[in-house]
Amino acid sequence: MTTRYTNDEWARIIAEVEEDIVVSQETHPIPDIGSPALAKTIDHTLLKLDAKAVQFDDLCAEARVDGFATVCVRPYVVAKCVSDLRGTDIKVACVIGFHEGTYDLYHKMQETKQALAAGAAELDIVLNYPELKVGDYSSVYNELATLRQQAAHPVLLKLIIETSQLDRSQIIAACAMAAAANFDFVKTSTGFNGQGATVENVRLMAACCKRLVTGSSHGRRMQVKASGGIKTIEDATAMLEAGATRLGTSSGVWIVKEGKQSVERSLSPPSVHERRPSRPGLSTRLYTSY
Numbered sequence: 001m002t003t004r005y006t007n008d009e010w011a012r013i014i015a016e017v018e019e020d021i022v023v024s025q026e027t028h029p030i031p032d033i034g035s036p037a038l039a040k041t042i043d044h045t046l047l048k049l050d051a052k053a054v055q056f057d058d059l060c061a062e063a064r065v066d067g068f069a070t071v072c073v074r075p076y077v078v079a080k081c082v083s084d085l086r087g088t089d090i091k092v093a094c095v096i097g098f099h100e101g102t103y104d105l106y107h108k109m110q111e112t113k114q115a116l117a118a119g120a121a122e123l124d125i126v127l128n129y130p131e132l133k134v135g136d137y138s139s140v141y142n143e144l145a146t147l148r149q150q151a152a153h154p155v156l157l158k159l160i161i162e163t164s165q166l167d168r169s170q171i172i173a174a175c176a177m178a179a180a181a182n183f184d185f186v187k188t189s190t191g192f193n194g195q196g197a198t199v200e201n202v203r204l205m206a207a208c209c210k211r212l213v214t215g216s217s218h219g220r221r222m223q224v225k226a227s228g229g230i231k232t233i234e235d236a237t238a239m240l241e242a243g244a245t246r247l248g249t250s251s252g253v254w255i256v257k258e259g260k261q262s263v264e265r266s267l268s269p270p271s272v273h274e275r276r277p278s279r280p281g282l283s284t285r286l287y288t289s290y
């Protein structure tokens with residue numbers, strides 16, 4: 001695989017991108033609250049290492065009921081989820097190099113091979129962000145381009161850049177690397193390392209995606225997936241309004257339920273005796289501790 005440019009050449013390319021970045025404060029249009037289109041922005045996620053088989057059955061059942069975009073899981077459970085979701089339009093997304101990102105390329109290629117063979121349609125790959133932070137852009141590009149070659153379109157590739165570990169310039173550099181390697185999404189966070197998605201970072205990443213399309217010959221714009229700490233309908237709408245088009249969350253069931261309830265309330269306001277429903281208990285298969 002070619003490295004294309006030296007680290008210094010990559011640094012100049014990234015600096016040019018950074019000079020052009022204008023972060024917009026616009027509110028992006030979003031699907032109607034409570035609509036199937038809003039549920040279709042959600043990757044219904046279960047990445048806990050101690051998750052039991054029955055929890056993946058429930059995850060897939062919930063995805064079928066609510067009509068999520070994908071279930072997002074680790075490689076060892078892709079085949080099971082593909083089988084559970086057969087006959088639906090819900091895809092299986094698989095994390096690669098999770099959650100440190102520092103696994104070597106061989107390890108990431110092995111996981112990619114395993115996930116694709118099992119039927120994954122989308123891969124959420126953790127960036128080797130320590131390499132990016134020290135300016136080893138050639139190595140970062142080599143890894144991403146190799147994985148893109150291994151997982152060609154229509155497989156969707158998302159690069160998890162772990163924004164909590166990066167400053168503004170490094171977030172821009174990560175987006176530039178993802179675009180150069182022809183990824184489909186940049187994703188904020190693993191949810192396992194520091195702060196998750198923030199509105200500010202989603203806006204910055206959306207601005208990068210806008211700028212980077214103008215520099216590409218194929219004219220296809222990368223999209224932003226916000227993930228980590230998205231627990232309520234308010235969190236979800238804030239991320240979408242900031243420019244995300246996909247959400248990674250372990251609270252998808254609750255978010256959809258809250259959205260539907262808020263629509264019902266706006267159609268028939270509750271009497272003074274009716275309380276806002278409390279958050280459901282663990283029996284509803286929510287996976288985030290709160």
Ligand SMILES: O=C[C@H](O)COP(=O)(O)O
Binds near residue numbers: 190192
């Ligand atoms: O990509 C997904 C994240 O791991 C989900 O994080 P969460 O449990 O905070 O929703």
